[in-house]
Amino acid sequence: MGKSGKTSSVGKALKWCGADLKEIGVTFAEGDWKTKLSFVIMGFGPLMRGQILRGVSLLAAEALYIYYMATFGAGYLKDIGTLGTVATHTDTSGIIPVTVYGDNSFFILLYSLLSLFFTAAILFLWRVNIRQNYRAEKLLKEGKKLPTIRQDIQSLLNQHFDKTLLALPCIGVFVFTVLPIAFMICIAFTNYDVNHQSPTNLFTWVGLENFRNLLSIGGSGFGSTFVTVLLWTLVWAFFATFLNYFLGMGVAILINRKGIKFKKLWRTILVMTIAIPQIVSLLYVSKMFAADGLVNGYLLKWGLIKQAIPFWTQAGYARVMIILINVWIGIPYMVLMATGLLMNIPEDLYESARIDGANGFQMFRKITLPYMLFVTGPYLLTSFTGNLNNFNVIYLLSQGGPKSMKLTGGAGYTDLLITWLYKMTVNDTNYRMAAVIGILIFVVTAVISLSVYRLLPSVKDEEGFQ
């Protein structure tokens, strides 16, 4: 499937491109002078044909684009190859030394990207503009009337309501997610770090140097630290997901047992850890297990230990503690979910199993577990990828510590990739490596999601458990 599917989709794309180019050509060749002029002056055709709203919007878009590029964008875009050449320096040629501000690499990169995105947008609008002309001419030839402004506006509330609804969310996602991500992907290929901070210093393209640094083992290379952090991230995500899953299911089964009273009370007690903000609960628990905290305090007082247990200062302890405390934080979600789902399992399945002499564990393995795994497959996947990036639990409990001289980049033994990224951004201002780590987090998440998604029973066989 893989390869042939790919070539066929490439073929499809090529075909589509060809058809599109052909339509543009035909529109130009067969169009009247209004259409032809629209190829240069966007919206000219609609304006002349009385579609004022469409014409004005298209024309305004073109005018804005030209204005933006001429006064602002082009000036930045021309430097994208170097990200600036003039550093901020002090001019001592005069009597009084003057600070001369040079190029700002940060803004050159950011606004160049913005200009590129705007260019893509204007090309798309240009295509829309041509299709508008094409359609309008076709309608007129058929002797039909063009939609009026009133109809245009009404269609935005009906046939084209999706555009009205999605306009704001899409702009928001573009400015505050797409643009920053594109920017940071570029940063991974530059030397933007503590020694190359704009506006005082320039940074520039360095190719794959940062990626090489991440994979180089020994010396000041990030390689061995990266492997340590990545492995712990995967181990953590595995335990955080599956331990919570099974323990949560277990507690839900206990609460759901026949003859157990106050079901709602038990659930409410568990739910407290969801309801109370993690910043309160996790920070308090973190201090509870500190060297001078409540737990060590009582253990010492009762004479059970001679020295405080190093819950947060020894790697092994810290890792186990984090996984255990995450059970406290995490299983209530599973309990809430499993309670509803468990009640969906038909009671007669259990009844007939009981008649056949099955015991509780056998019924769990043969009836409950397959059903739950089938239904909650997608949840397990999202929960696993969520845990890969579970910043709060790690950072509020241990801040990624304990640190070690063996680890570079300020990493500690409980750091996940995401907390390491955060430390590099905030503490070390090592943006170049932070960007590389960010891209690798994306790769890990994407690979796991895609490969597991295909294996999910509920995706393979949607009707499986009906």
Added chain:
Amino acid sequence: MAKQEKYRSRKVNRLIGNTITYIILILISIIWLFPFVGLILQSFRSYESEFGGMVNYLVPKQFSLDSYRFLFQPENGFLKWYSNTLIIAVFVAVLNTVMVLCVSYALSRMRFAGRTALMKFWLVLGMFPGFLTMICLYFLLKQIGLTQAGAVPGLILISVASSGMGYYVCKGYLDTIPRSLDESARIDGASNARIFLTMILPLAKPIVIYTALVAFMAPWCDYVFASYVAFGYSDGYNVAVALQRWIWTNDYQGYFTRFCAGGVLVAIPVTALFLCLQKYYVEGVTGGAVKG
């Protein structure tokens, strides 16, 4: 006879099973509630006559409101941070819900060119870690003057701007509302806008509440962006930044009981709201999990 015996042994088994279950549940409850009881008890420890730091006993020797008194004095900043957080939480709850509903309706009910492409693109975007873009967001906000003194609107803006991407649970819910319902309205000549506002919205009440609740709770924990965006301007911080600073600074010894009191004040409204709306939360979590 044998049958009766079997019945009785089953009954005994069940009784033993239930007793063990009760014991486990009670143990779990103690573990789950212990930290919160500790938090509340220690928030009442006297700062002046006892000690404001960490001690090795749970119940204070002398109950007092010292820590709360400290928090309620305006010059200590806590009230300002608290109101900042409340403002952010309310705005984010309302605006996020609007964004998510718009996206969900469009993706659930309408078919347009690029629909699946948009969904796939957002799915891929969602796989990038959020903190990756922190510096870039900071500079974007700085360009429009929404850092430091403008931190509160700035934080609202960055939470709301990309919130449309979190449409999954809401769309999943809208998908379960039968399409025949709006199809018949469409035949009667109702526009999409009308169907959205007068038919789907009332039916989607549980998921609206779920979305708003989740959005309302998030800002109370947001210390990362809050401390970054408001950097160096203490009036722009929120409670999360304050709590985290008090616990992590080197003299947390003096601030521990204040942290506890602050934590109680933060937890009360959020927890109360959550417990009131728990029903809707469960519905959202369960639905979302199964849909993926």
